[in-house]
Amino acid sequence: LDVPPRAEPISKLPEELRDHLTREFVHTSSVTMPAASDILLEPPMERGEMKPRSSEECSFASVSDRQKHERFFYDAVKILLEDAVFKGTSRSNKVLEWRDPIKLMQLLDLKLEDSPVTHDKLLALMKDTIQYSVKTGHPYFVNQLFSSVDPYGLIGQWLGDALNPSVYTYEVSPVFTLMEETVLSEMRKIVGFTTGDGIFCPGGSIANGYAISCARYHKLPQVKTQGLHGLPRLVLYTSADAHYSIKKMAVLQGIGSDNVCLIKTDKRGKMDVNDLQCKINETIKEGAVPFMVSATAGTTVLGAFDPITQIADICRTHKLWLHVDAAWGGGALISKKYKHLLNGIERADSVTWNPHKLLTAPQQCSTFLTRHPDILSACHSANATYLFQKDKFYDTKYDTGDKHI
């Protein structure tokens, strides 16, 4: 299976691979004609390219073909817009039609088929999927820290899907690379960073993980090559009400959950800075090394904002990386009335901010922002030469993939 590493016409691929991309496993089945009400929205018929629907061929074709797929695409979009977007977000309908897992498995035909099914069967399955799914864009869906199906965000996602990009280098994703940097740069300005860097992450948990990774590297750069073995015991601090991802990512990164020091909160759920100072002193007495505080701007359950300015003062004293997990509460930065809740965030070393939460961008839209312009590259680059070589015919500062894990 020695596929050449450079682009070749599909005709030069080994036969079976080529077949995989183009072959269609066709069988014919009879399907009933659709009711008139189902054809409110028809694809352009004047082209005369549509097959009659009554003897529909089924296929596993992986390349979109106007003749085979145009009607399916438009029928599917009609269902999506009607059922999921318009009806699914109307106050007169339910957020969820609840079924127990066992019952739902009986109601839905989830079994994997050996042969292709008709487009009508697929459309029916789509309708079922919508019917029994939670309508997260419904105005009454507000308890999971995200909501809304923003119409422009939705079309933006559909655009991304239709182009199916991978955004690791400029050459493979020129437009999206520039879009990302435009948005990240604006977000850094809003945070108050005058310089820095940022990346989009698969979720707020991973964004918090980037903070731990950068903080650790900033304190002890040799961790990149040597690992934690042989280094002092590192301790990070976050409030008892912080998101569970801080602990999860500390476990993943070999810090260990015992070295995630949970700081007391006051009755409103804010971090107690006196307790923070005490715990840092204890760590130092134990001979371990404090390296990071993760403050939370908008805790998960209570929505509390930690006192960032006071925490920043402590971090300055002890040379600790200050991270602000503003995954949820970051949205308040664009509110004149509430942005004071994040006072001091401009002094942070890094920030997690998820526009898919309070700003109703589609999921996932999670960002990691830092005021250190070079640390993401320094901390994470592996310099894979086949992808991130530096002798390209354009400025490779736009190849951002090597900053990522």
Add this chain to the structure above:
Amino acid sequence: LDVPPRAEPISKLPEELRDHLTREFVHTSSVTMPAASDILLEPPMERGEMKPRSSEECSFASVSDRQKHERFFYDAVKILLEDAVFKGTSRSNKVLEWRDPIKLMQLLDLKLEDSPVTHDKLLALMKDTIQYSVKTGHPYFVNQLFSSVDPYGLIGQWLGDALNPSVYTYEVSPVFTLMEETVLSEMRKIVGFTTGDGIFCPGGSIANGYAISCARYHKLPQVKTQGLHGLPRLVLYTSADAHYSIKKMAVLQGIGSDNVCLIKTDKRGKMDVNDLQCKINETIKEGAVPFMVSATAGTTVLGAFDPITQIADICRTHKLWLHVDAAWGGGALISKKYKHLLNGIERADSVTWNPHKLLTAPQQCSTFLTRHPDILSACHSANATYLFQKDKFYDTKYDTGDKHI
């Protein structure tokens, strides 16, 4: 900003948050009437709900409204299908209309606006985005280990976007939770695991990271609480041609790049098992602890398949976790002619397999599969009680989120 943790009608939210979700910043601008050729596909006009297009209002509305958005949705879908899907995948068009970053920034209007723009402006920006993006579904786009915009996969993505789910618990994502387990279970069967577990990952890199995490926990479970400090030096092995994510994730996880031992490859790019055996012996002599081999099924540049059976024998002897990074080559498992290349994969402890590569599923579709049924939970659970409590009114084995990082 004390938003209640439980679902509440939007009317009970603090005023400014409610405003954010519903307010529209409206201004009016004159737009030109569309040409007749632009109206091939009109949304259903008989409802009489559409506004005249010539005095279009602009808004930042975050809730889809039929009157305001229906025509925009259908106009956008028409552009997506025509330009990105049909024309973008036709052999008679280019894979990419290349522009240098500086030139492209001049051609595209990427600046962020203070006020809303018209739908026509948005549609024009979409057309520009498609024009200057790489058409990854084009038959000549084959050098990045993924290709095709599968028509059924595309609609599946659009469905997911329209429902905008978060798939961490059954209650918030009943249908997708069951779908995921159906697919993962079938993939485990194809690999040859008779029991086990699996999760979808944000990409193959993270999937490989799960392997390192599980392997490390399997060898030394105390790593979860204590971290790597104070534990023996851990070493993992992979071939010199393995994907860079093995090193990246080992760095992230505190193993250190020096402890990623690169094994020689033969002239076809396959791992040299004699060198593997030698390197393991050296590690043991140094007093460090070998814990994992990551074999590759389909290397990035040469497409080589490491000899899994021989590697599995060595792993058994030394009690090492065997991971197979089949992100790309896993697709060969469904080929009668080529599945022998992965002989022995059923003996692996874990497998990375990305259907978005050789199987042309949309990006990202990356999976981590393991034959150990409980290790993902044991290794990663944080038991966040507000989300993953066990006293729910359904079987919480369907709440899979706590297995994830």
